Amino acid sequence: MNDIALIGLAVMGQNLVLNMARNGLAVTVYNRTRERTEAFLGGPAKGQSITPAWDVPSCVAALSRPRKIILMVKAGTAVDQLLDELLPVLEPGDIVVDGGNSHFEDTVRRTRRLRETGVFFAGMGVSGGEEGALLGPSLMPGGPLPAWEQMRHILEKIAARSADGDPCADYMGADGAGHFVKMVHNGIEYAVMQLIAETWDLLRRGLNLSPGQTADCFAAWNKGAASSYLLEITANILRTKDLSGDGFMVDAILDTAQGKGTGLWTSQSALNLGVPVPAITAAVEARMLSMRREERQRYAPLLPAADVSLDIPAPETLGKALFLATRLAYLQGFSLLMAAERTWNWGLDPARIARVWRAGCIIRAAFLDDLVRTFAPEAPLSFIASAPEDLADAQLALRRVTTLAAAAGIPAPGLGASLAYYDAFRSARLPASLVQAQRDYFGAHGFERPDRPGVFHGPWKG
Numbered sequence: 001m002n003d004i005a006l007i008g009l010a011v012m013g014q015n016l017v018l019n020m021a022r023n024g025l026a027v028t029v030y031n032r033t034r035e036r037t038e039a040f041l042g043g044p045a046k047g048q049s050i051t052p053a054w055d056v057p058s059c060v061a062a063l064s065r066p067r068k069i070i071l072m073v074k075a076g077t078a079v080d081q082l083l084d085e086l087l088p089v090l091e092p093g094d095i096v097v098d099g100g101n102s103h104f105e106d107t108v109r110r111t112r113r114l115r116e117t118g119v120f121f122a123g124m125g126v127s128g129g130e131e132g133a134l135l136g137p138s139l140m141p142g143g144p145l146p147a148w149e150q151m152r153h154i155l156e157k158i159a160a161r162s163a164d165g166d167p168c169a170d171y172m173g174a175d176g177a178g179h180f181v182k183m184v185h186n187g188i189e190y191a192v193m194q195l196i197a198e199t200w201d202l203l204r205r206g207l208n209l210s211p212g213q214t215a216d217c218f219a220a221w222n223k224g225a226a227s228s229y230l231l232e233i234t235a236n237i238l239r240t241k242d243l244s245g246d247g248f249m250v251d252a253i254l255d256t257a258q259g260k261g262t263g264l265w266t267s268q269s270a271l272n273l274g275v276p277v278p279a280i281t282a283a284v285e286a287r288m289l290s291m292r293r294e295e296r297q298r299y300a301p302l303l304p305a306a307d308v309s310l311d312i313p314a315p316e317t318l319g320k321a322l323f324l325a326t327r328l329a330y331l332q333g334f335s336l337l338m339a340a341e342r343t344w345n346w347g348l349d350p351a352r353i354a355r356v357w358r359a360g361c362i363i364r365a366a367f368l369d370d371l372v373r374t375f376a377p378e379a380p381l382s383f384i385a386s387a388p389e390d391l392a393d394a395q396l397a398l399r400r401v402t403t404l405a406a407a408a409g410i411p412a413p414g415l416g417a418s419l420a421y422y423d424a425f426r427s428a429r430l431p432a433s434l435v436q437a438q439r440d441y442f443g444a445h446g447f448e449r450p451d452r453p454g455v456f457h458g459p460w461k462g
């Protein structure tokens with residue numbers, strides 16, 4: 001009898017299987033299209049304790065009880081179709097883990113559906129890309145707690161490990177918690193990638209640095225508390241030459257950024273929950289603007305340019321601004337997680353989430369160690385305000401960099417949104433009083449006053 005089955009042998013699925021086999025698990029694999037299974041067994045899986053199944057019932061029959069099945073199929077109807085096939089051959093106590101990029105609302109629905117059957121359904125976020133899946137991903141399982149207790153020893157074995165040896169796999173909470181956490185992970189990923197891209201643009205077009213110099217900047221910033229996987233790969237990317245030409249690879253790539261929708265989902269969920277995540281939304285919108293390439297090309301020569309002279313900041317200033325904006329993006333993500341917890345009571349714990357993001361995943365970053373120690377759910381801003389002198393310097397840097405962007409006419413929506421978010425929290429008084437007055441003027445919506453209780457109307461029309 002095998003320990004576990006994995007269904008769906010695209011690259012992520014294949015690599016998770018290889019990871020499990022390397023960790024001593026006997027794995028059954030099944031894929032809808034037989035040829036994919038055959039290619040896997042004849043190729044990467046050759047000589048390992050991996051056995052094929054050619055249909056769903058024999059896949060299940062090969063497993064010891066309680067059966068453990070990980071789905072790594074395309075998000076959407078494929079998961080429901082497989083559940084339809086699996087349920088007749090599963091028994092109460094068996095566990096189905098959905099490791100795909102499912103929307104958390106689908107996961108909530110499926111968890112409810114399976115609750116009646118006694119079969120456990122657990123939505124699990126998996127991050128780390130292909131390499132992470134193979135060598136150790138960050139795993140964010142949610143759903144029924146007994147499923148986690150049964151799966152724990154396996155998931156901890158195959159997950160990445162932080163520098164101090166902790167496995168980056170932990171129970172995120174009930175129902176849709178695992179996929180929600182993964183969604184917010186991706187939202188933060190969108191934001192940080194955009195912030196890095198804007199900073200690169202400012203280094204090139206604002207500071208006129210050469211490609212090599214821009215790579216050196218990112219490599220230099222990737223040190224100590226500011227170091228992160230995304231900075232590391234950015235430096236590597238910017239140094240890579242285009243083998244089919246004589247320039248750099250990045251300059252040979254079409255400037256239209258695509259996505260699979262998880263950033264959009266994060267923004268949509270944040271709007272639904274009433275939580276501002278401006279850096280994430282700016283990143284989603286920046287990708288949308290990038291997709292309108294034809295319009296950009298058409299209008300580029302027609303729209304007047306900026307012509308404001310300005311002291312050009314040193315590259316270090318851009319590094320400091322980027323680091324603050326990056327932390328503000330994580331802060332927005334954690335604020336969204338807190339709001340989800342207040343709404344659904346899944347048991348989301350910011351420290352536990354930060355802990356599983358410390359290694360294996362795309363947004364791994366050294367400062368997550370600090371965040372684990374200092375993050376207070378009731379006062380999220382304390383996480384960036386905990387070192388006031390550094391913050392004074394960093395906010396000045398972010399201000400100078402967004403000023404440079406505006407003066408040079410280089411779009412920096414992520415950096416700008418991050419600064420506005422920061423400044424909103426610095427503003428004990430916002431112009432929302434005028435918005436309330438306008439609402440009262442045209443719609444008699446009423447307003448409150450800080451100096452006395454009650455709802456009032458203004459004497460607008462005499």
Ligand code: 2AM
Pocket residue numbers: 008009010031032033036072073074077078079081082
């Ligand atoms: P395939 O090889 O048969 O296409 C990513 O697309 C993975 O999801 C692939 O392994 C793919 O199987 C699988 N997949 C997509 N739709 C599916 C479905 N409706 N049922 C089962 N597997 C599916």
